[in-house]
Structures are given as C-alpha cells and as structure tokens.
Amino acid sequence: MVVCVCNAIRECEVRKAAREGARCPASAYRAVGRKPRCGQCFSFAREIITAEAATA
Numbered sequence: 001m002v003v004c005v006c007n008a009i010r011e012c013e014v015r016k017a018a019r020e021g022a023r024c025p026a027s028a029y030r031a032v033g034r035k036p037r038c039g040q041c042f043s044f045a046r047e048i049i050t051a052e053a054a055t056a
C-alpha cells in the first residue's frame, strides 16, 4: 500500500525506516531519500511508525 502519494512511499518502506530508528514521518522519508511535501500522509505514516515501534 502507498502511504505517501507525493513521494510514492510504500507502507513497507515506512515500516523498515521505523525499525531502523525513524521516529517521525519526516525522518522516515529522509531515510528513503525523500522529503515530506503536502503533509496529507503524516497521520497515517505516524500510525505506522507508532505501531512498528510498539512491536520492536
């Protein structure tokens, strides 16, 4: 599933970034070499990061 339409970032990429230490959408996007743009995806990305951090 695509999380961020602006950057075509997939859920699996956000999960991987979270496992590797990203704690917010901006740092997760940086980890995959992209930058936040419109911000519409932030709440969903944050949910994914929180969920991944909880299981780490």
Ligand code: FES
Residues within 6 Å of the ligand: 003, 004, 005, 006, 007, 035, 036, 037, 038, 039, 040, 041, 042
């Ligand atoms: S959908 Fe992610 S920055 Fe626009």
